[in-house]
Amino acid sequence: MSTTGHSLAVPGPDPAPWQRAAAGANLLAADGGLAVTIFEEMTTMAAACGAINLGQGFPDEDGPGAIAEAARQAIAGGANQYAPGKGTLVLREAVAAHQQRFYGLDPDPEAEVIITTGATEALAATLLALTGPGDEVLTFEPFYDSYGAMIGLSGATHTTSPLRAPDFQPDLQHLEEAFTDRTRVVLVNNPHNPMGTVFTREALAKIVELAARRNAVIVTDEVYEHLTFGVPHVPVATLPGAAERTITISSAGKTFSFTGWKVGWLHGPADLVAAIRTVKQFLSYSSGTPFQPAIAAALALEDSFYEGVAAGLQRKRDVLAEGLRRAGLEVFTPDGTYFVNVDAAPLGVTDAAALARRLPELVGVAAIPVSVFCHAEGAERTRSLLRFAFCKRTEVLEEAAARLARLPELLG
Incomplete structure (x- = not known):
């Protein structure tokens, strides 16, 4: 095996399929049991705090009638x-x-x-x-x-x-x-x-x-x-x-x-x-x-539909990205998808996972730490990164941006 990649080591001599799946998704708890996904954890916290959920990547509006x-x-x-x-x-x-x-x-x-x-x-x-x-x-x-x-x-x-x-x-x-x-x-x-x-x-x-x-x-x-x-x-x-x-x-x-x-x-x-x-x-x-x-x-919809979906989502990206910059975060502007990633290090944050668990109560916004999408070495490399979803209504993103603007004073 290449020494430049990361291999998955599953505990035990003969793991069950659920253990292999859970280990692959970083869901094995320290005691070998099944942990809760970060998505479920953040969604539950967002609901409990009345926070805007920018963690999971699903729209808050339906498609064409x-x-x-x-x-x-x-x-x-x-x-x-x-x-x-x-x-x-x-x-x-x-x-x-x-x-x-x-x-x-x-x-x-x-x-x-x-x-x-x-x-x-x-x-x-x-x-x-x-x-x-x-x-x-x-x-x-x-x-x-x-x-x-x-x-x-x-x-x-x-x-x-x-x-x-x-x-x-x-x-x-x-x-x-x-x-x-x-x-x-x-x-x-x-x-x-x-x-x-x-x-x-x-x-x-x-x-x-x-x-x-x-x-x-x-x-x-x-x-x-x-x-x-x-x-x-x-x-x-x-x-x-x-x-x-x-x-x-x-x-x-x-x-x-x-x-x-x-x-x-x-x-x-x-x-x-x-x-x-x-x-x-x-x-x-x-x-x-x-x-x-x-x-x-x-x-079979016309090209104008596809062009409009991308253009509308790009405008939403820009609304959230600007708000994240005002919050003092380093923004990595995406060329596609639903997601914008930021580095929280400029705010003195070294553990984005810990920050993500504080955000719903701290400012009323939920996000996902990028480290959960990695094996151990990659998790360390992305330790200060957070992912936000911008596939939400513009007014929701504007409110999220306003809430996030308080981060520098709250973390200062």
């Missing part, structure tokens, strides 16, 4: 039983059409597209299908928390390559050193949660080159594909030499503000998709039957 009406019509029309295991044909065709329209990709909706219960199930089915004990799964760090859990469930080893301040772009030399002959999958979250980074074409091309050299599969999590601010989203599968080894994953929740519908999808080479489908059928089998035709209609 016409899409919700399409789901209601599907329910009224009897689309209430199991969908086909790989998803309804209308949505598989809509996903294929979306990929062709925006990126020039041409997946076969019959053999190369699967509809899933959100991107999370797509990721789980992919990792469980393609990796196991003895394999390595390489991610960037910080990493979305479910990655560690799913890698733990698969029995593979989780290795990482760091994203460092201030730009949080891949370190290409470190990335090359992190690949080994055991790297079965490189998992690329772009645009990146939690850091808000949109990877450069150069970085993506390097990932493709290294994956080809090591015969690794590239799995991309592109759920924020339409939420970028002045920079293009480049799907890895569009790069030379990538399509034959890339599983592309996305979902409807973030783009259309229907996160609770849990409609996701993946596409890629037919042989890999067949293996993933075998696992997926024993997870949810199928879900969200009446939501699938509604999301098919959503994917």
Whole structure:
């Protein structure tokens, strides 16, 4: 194993699956029991204190009414039983059409597209299908928390390559050193949660080159594909030499503000998709039957919808970012996603996790410490960083900014 990555050590000689998952997501308590996630902890504290919850990344407004009406019509029309295991044909065709329209990709909706219960199930089915004990799964760090859990469930080893301040772009030399002959999958979250980074074409091309050299599969999590601010989203599968080894994953929740519908999808080479489908059928089998035709209609919305979503979110980003600067925090302006990260060190803060646990009562705002998205070494590197979600109504963000402005005097 590469000495430049971090491996996951699970306590005990033969851990149960829940222990592997919990360890991968940093949820094992000191006594070996199950800890509460930081998201649950912060949400509970926010509710108890009447705080504005900028911790979890979900909108506080629904998506287009016409899409919700399409789901209601599907329910009224009897689309209430199991969908086909790989998803309804209308949505598989809509996903294929979306990929062709925006990126020039041409997946076969019959053999190369699967509809899933959100991107999370797509990721789980992919990792469980393609990796196991003895394999390595390489991610960037910080990493979305479910990655560690799913890698733990698969029995593979989780290795990482760091994203460092201030730009949080891949370190290409470190990335090359992190690949080994055991790297079965490189998992690329772009645009990146939690850091808000949109990877450069150069970085993506390097990932493709290294994956080809090591015969690794590239799995991309592109759920924020339409939420970028002045920079293009480049799907890895569009790069030379990538399509034959890339599983592309996305979902409807973030783009259309229907996160609770849990409609996701993946596409890629037919042989890999067949293996993933075998696992997926024993997870949810199928879900969200009446939501699938509604999301098919959503994917066909005009370009102006997609442009408007990104522009509106960028304005919200700027409102919160300016408030965070006024609060004396160093702001890392994101190029995409729902999230803005800050360094609390200018306020003398060395432990952002401790600060996050004080914020709901101190100023009435909840955030998430970036260290929870890391293994031990990465947690130390990101010790003073906090993540705030800006996918909220503008007036909510303005109030949060006003509350946060009191931080310097309260911490002084």
